[in-house]
Amino acid sequence: MSVSAVFARPITRLRLHEEIVTIIQKQIMNGTILPGTKLPPEREMAQTFNVNRTTLREALHKLETLELIEIRHGDGIYARNYMESSNLELVRALVYLEETKEPLIAVLEIRRILIPEMAFLAAKRRTKEHVDALRQIVRSGELSVMEKDIQVHLIIARATGNLLYNILINFFHQIYRDLGHMYFNDPQNAERSEAFHRDICVAIQKQNAESARKIMADVLQYAETIIREYLAKRQGA
Amino acid sequence: MSVSAVFARPITRLRLHEEIVTIIQKQIMNGTILPGTKLPPEREMAQTFNVNRTTLREALHKLETLELIEIRHGDGIYARNYMESSNLELVRALVYLEETKEPLIAVLEIRRILIPEMAFLAAKRRTKEHVDALRQIVRSGELSVMEKDIQVHLIIARATGNLLYNILINFFHQIYRDLGHMYFNDPQNAERSEAFHRDICVAIQKQNAESARKIMADVLQYAETIIREYLAKRQGA
DNA sequence: ATCATATATTGGTTGGATCAATGAACCAAT
DNA sequence: ATTGGTTCATTGATCCAACCAATATATGAT
Incomplete structure (x- = not known):
């Protein structure tokens, strides 16, 4: 490609x-x-x-x-x-308008709270199929790191058995689809994510819920720092 | 009324x-x-x-x-x-179909994670206006307990300054609008909620974030227990 | 003043016509 | 044999004009 x-x-x-x-x-x-x-x-x-x-x-x-x-x-x-309103598309629209960075910050904030718990639940409830799917994604040489990242999150969402996680993950992905490149184009960030994929996969496979939550929280904090720096730069430009 | x-x-x-x-x-x-x-x-x-x-x-x-x-x-x-999909309306539709109770359980699960953090943030960021608005609602003799509950949550959501909390709260309320009566019609539950309103109001006024989170988590757990019991009964019927 | 009724306003639905994008089949050039 | 261009049928997008149905408002009787 x-x-x-x-x-x-x-x-x-x-x-x-x-x-x-x-x-x-x-x-x-x-x-x-x-x-x-x-x-x-x-x-x-x-x-x-x-x-x-x-x-x-x-x-x-x-x-x-x-x-x-x-x-x-x-x-x-x-x-x-x-x-x-209770329609998430409004938030997406606000993020797209890019008049302020507030909507994106808001999304990051919710994400930071929700996703680690998602990993926690996924580790508890995952079946063998989820683990297999995760491994396949992580090993794959076909997908870009960003694609892998999206897939990994989706499988984790599915593993929770909670439809709402699925929908919210899809929402987050739509928001990040454009911003994502900024993050993954930096080899250092991409490497950080691949390490994350391996770690979270192991934690979930071992059904170590606390560990999964911690791993997820850490990578989110890392990514959020990068994104906030980017936003600060962009605002200055 | x-x-x-x-x-x-x-x-x-x-x-x-x-x-x-x-x-x-x-x-x-x-x-x-x-x-x-x-x-x-x-x-x-x-x-x-x-x-x-x-x-x-x-x-x-x-x-x-x-x-x-x-x-x-x-x-x-x-x-x-x-x-x-990333559209919350799908979840609402599934809850309405009432073919299974899973969608509702899913909503409860997300709510339990998100809302205490919302209270935490609100306590940190609230302005005097939010406190005044909260007090007014809590004291009000006009509103039903359920109405009060909805208003209290909305003000707390607004106090976080995070638009997404607003939207998600609106979503939850739509879901609970029908189920809510089942809960609030029981005087014991209504009393529990009014105590909650007073407590959360004080915690937020004092900007005691940890306390606000705890108060919120407790009442959610209580309500969720009641709701799950109700669902179990209904399923049996 | 109050209530029933008529009327105007406004959204909902219909039927039919035309514009525009897409895919598939076909043809031509390489 | 493959690539690129052309034609044509299919299908969604838009338009137009008329009529149905719900609501608000004005009107008039009580």
């Missing part, structure tokens, strides 16, 4: 209604549109954005799923308080 | 496309439709469900947001693996 292939991702042009989602989403989340505000009728908004009402409605449904608006049949459309 | 009002929620008939979402969602999540499966074209599915193509498309977009399908322009629609 060529190096550039790691960065390559298929380009998909945003669909029209997705662009509208982004526009309204930003306005709600940055306070331009206050919670409780009644939005204009669909027909009017469609004209404003110069799109068909059907297209606008697709955008509105997405915003409804994000819990950013409430659509009331026969009444109208109201902006909601995004602080009352 | 009358007691029954606690249970009352406005009935809104599911919109047509929402019913379709439910149907397809179940089929994907229970394995009837395997990941990677190419679904029939929109025009065909619209006929199958006997709805307009526009309506079907609204359902498909929702499923796309749930990360249950992938829509490829010019190609087709493919089922995804819900284990690769």
Whole structure:
């Protein structure tokens, strides 16, 4: 695999209604549109954005799923308080906007608390299949260190038998997908991660839960230090 | 507020496309439709469900947001693996289906890990405003114990300054909204919660982080015991 | 003032038409 | 035989126009 292939991702042009989602989403989340505000009728908004009402409605449904608006049949459309949402995609959107580093810091903070416990539970509950899968990943010469890291975390999440860990790990990975290269491109960090993979694999295989938790906590602290340094640099630039 | 009002929620008939979402969602999540499966074209599915193509498309977009399908322009629609989703709404859906109690147990498990740390952070970072807000809630004679409980948790989440705690708390509340009555209707539990409110409020006011964490961990353990007993009974019934 | 009713407003659904992206089949050049 | 370009059928994206259904508001009777 060529190096550039790691960065390559298929380009998909945003669909029209997705662009509208982004526009309204930003306005709600940055306070331009206050919670409780009644939005204009669909027909009017469609004209404003110069799109068909059907297209606008697709955008509105997405915003409804994000819990950013409430659509009331026969009444109208109201902006909601995004602080009352339970949709992780909002956090992802905030991280992407990169207006502040706070959202990313928030994610790191939760991650630091959750993931070591995940390793703890995984070590307790893992089956032989999980251990085999972990070993296969760690030994693999095919995957990049970052790919390995993602796979290792996924298997550990699965080993807990807790679906929610799975979902949260997927969330974290989406967040880190872009930032990850910054970390793994440094050979020193990559080496640190490979050592981590071997160690956590052994701890889980031995069902040494405390050890697994410690190993996970240590590598997270290490990575977080690197990331915070990076963020500080970037902010200065 | 009358007691029954606690249970009352406005009935809104599911919109047509929402019913379709439910149907397809179940089929994907229970394995009837395997990941990677190419679904029939929109025009065909619209006929199958006997709805307009526009309506079907609204359902498909929702499923796309749930990360249950992938829509490829010019190609087709493919089922995804819900284990690769990062959408909390899936968990909520699973809890609602009530086919097994596993999803709820999973939520309890994550909650037990996360929330005490939330209290810890909140005690460290809270401002005077948070303390005032907490006091006001705790003293309030207007709110039911359950309402108080929700508000207290929300303020604590806000006090951490971490948006993700907010979102996760909202998620938990959605899950517990129905189950909560079972807990709070027992006067003994309600009393336990009110004591908890007073204690956590003091700990946070004093910025005693360790104490706040402990208080939170204790009440969670207590509540979880009650809930698990309830689930065991219900299963037996 | 209160309640029932009519009306206007607004979101929900439908049918049908057209635009645009993709994949597969085919062809041409190497 | 392989690579790159072209054509065409399939399929999703968008548009348009009409009508259905729920809600809020205005209207009028009591």
